[in-house]
Amino acid sequence: MDCKVVQELISLYIDGELEGEEARQLKEHIESCPECRQRFEEMRAVVQMVGAFEEEELPNGFVDRLRARLEAQQLSGIMRKGHHRFSRWIKWASIAVVAAIIILAIRVLGPDAMLYTSPQEKGHNDSAARGDMPESLMADSQDEGVAAPSDASVDIAENQHVLDGGEVRASSTKSENSQQAQGADGYIRSDKVELKVQDVCVTPQTLMIRALQHGIDVVDQAEDSITLRVTSIEQRKALYRELELLGIVEEVGTDFESDTVTIVIVGEE
């Protein structure tokens, strides 16, 4: 047996993890090779010394402090859940508002006008659309606690941006408007992704490793979330593929232009 192989196997030999023939050969070798025998003795001594480390006592009050932290966590957990439902509600309300505006705009202007109006005209058209907006929707948007701009000539796209508190961002450029007309759903622009995981071992760390494999940079990392800088659609697709492998993707945005994506990991309840 070669010295190099022996040195690799000494650790297993000490633990009795080597099978018959291998164990016999190793034993033979260390009996005849002083260098390997020294290594064997050193390692055996180290294992003994580490094994003799005294167990540390649990600090006084450990369980009490843990209990207090758990209680505090539970409280904040309840608050977080409440907030979560609220933000989801806002999201759907915003989608409804955006969809209504698009439908109204198409009805008033016709689809061709949506595709070819100049930005100046659009401002005018949009305010017309806004004027046609049913009262109930206006009331809805105000219910969300965000004041609708009093100036009627304000670009409606900006208005939407204010309404949704940043979660659904509508833009004022014409080409995007046409996309918007094609599918309001595809327009939910959110750069926050919620990943529901069953395995608690999926941590921001896990995501970081996967992200780095796709050349995606990490911007920030917290206890249960990670923010990544996504610079291309390919990267974004790769990221979403990874996320789908790890858990259930909820609260997902399809904003292909946001340059960062924050992934919040939530345990499955």
Place this chain on the structure above:
Amino acid sequence: MSDEALLVEKAQNGDVLAFEELVSFYAKKIYNYCYRMTNNREDAEDLAQEVFIKVYRNLKSFKRDSRFSTWIYRIAYNTCVDRYRKSKKLDTVSLNYGKDEDAVEIQLVSDDPLPEEEVIKKERYRKLQACIASLKPEYKTALILRDIQNYSYAEIAEILQVPLGTVKSHISRARAALCDALREMLE
């Protein structure tokens, strides 16, 4: 069903007392694991508490066909790794053994000179502990679980979620690093 499995089931159904019993069974082990990972008592307590908070929050996602001990150690390992990456603080203890907590212990007893043998033993202990703390988390975990907490290779593989061969090589390398550190000390 074993006592532990029963406790886990009760805790999963919201029985706080059952959860506390699980805590009291694992607290010392997890605390000791974290202590060996960090070589610092304060960090160890903080990490161990974080582990139990995660356990509590994710208890429902624990599948009873796997071992609870493996699951909790997996969480502990991840918690330590996360902390390590975040602050790299666990690493700074590494070769700083003149300044860590055991140095204080030495000072406390220095009025009453120790027999030379005891001094050497203490010094070796500190060297080993510092060396363990300076290892990469996966090596360190493999070594702690194997040589201090007496887990089998198979269990460690399950905890680290790596193949058995990787565990064998982690343990072998970690031990070799400790041998080298001691040899360096004797030279």
